[in-house]
Amino acid sequence: MTREEKSKVIERLTAELADNTNIYMTDVSGLNAVQTSNLRRACFKANVKLSVVKNTLLSKAMETSDRDFGDLNQVLVGNTALMYSEIGNSPAKLIKLFRKKADKPILKGASIEDAIFLGDDQLETLSNIKSREELIGEVITILQSPAKNLISALKSGGATISGVLKTLSNKKE
Numbered sequence: 001m002t003r004e005e006k007s008k009v010i011e012r013l014t015a016e017l018a019d020n021t022n023i024y025m026t027d028v029s030g031l032n033a034v035q036t037s038n039l040r041r042a043c044f045k046a047n048v049k050l051s052v053v054k055n056t057l058l059s060k061a062m063e064t065s066d067r068d069f070g071d072l073n074q075v076l077v078g079n080t081a082l083m084y085s086e087i088g089n090s091p092a093k094l095i096k097l098f099r100k101k102a103d104k105p106i107l108k109g110a111s112i113e114d115a116i117f118l119g120d121d122q123l124e125t126l127s128n129i130k131s132r133e134e135l136i137g138e139v140i141t142i143l144q145s146p147a148k149n150l151i152s153a154l155k156s157g158g159a160t161i162s163g164v165l166k167t168l169s170n171k172k173e
Contacts, residue, residue: 006057013053013061020084022112024091024126025072026105028052029079035102046094049084058082070116075108087133088112092126 001009017023031039043050055076062069083091095105110117110126117126130138 009054009057010061010064013058014064016082016084017061017065017067022085022088022091022110024083024085024095024110025075025108026081026083026091026095027079027108028081028105031102031104035104039098039105042094042098043083046090047085047087048091048094050081052079052081055080067111068114069111071118072109072111072116075118080108081105087131089127089129089131092123092129095123096127 028036028039040050055078058080059073059076062073083094085091092107092110095107098105107117107120107123107126109119110122112126112129
């Protein structure tokens with residue numbers, strides 16, 4: 001690879017690191033061709049981008065990036081594959097599901113928003129992170145709950161003040 005080609009790859013990687021807030025670094029070495037094809041297919045279905053990179057080029061891209069990757073440079077040993085996703089827990093769930101059939105991919109580290117996770121033992125934590133949409137849904141459900149209680153009280157109490165008070169007092173008991 002020429003120096004010019006390397007600089008282009010570093011520029012591309014730097015742009016990808018800047019554009020993606022959820023980045024997983026994994027080790028997929030040792031997967032055979034069928035398993036690799038299945039992993040790529042699963043990534044495509046889950047809207048996760050998978051790319052294998054050279055550690056030295058990725059390290060240089062991380063250094064030139066505006067983001068702080070903390071100690072993620074330490075995990076750049078051996079083969080490294082990057083997984084990008086808009087949803088923070090998608091790659092972790094995909095890795096867990098895929099590892100039911102194979103020993104890999106192994107999670108080396110991840111950068112989710114501004115948080116850094118190191119090691120394969122963080123996979124369970126990452127898979128349990130709620131996405132933005134899930135959190136918004138929970139907040140909406142919590143906010144709707146009192147309104148639903150009031151509406152059901154009005155319906156069951158015959159829409160009179162004494163009926164509403166009676167229904168509400170019975171619910172407290």
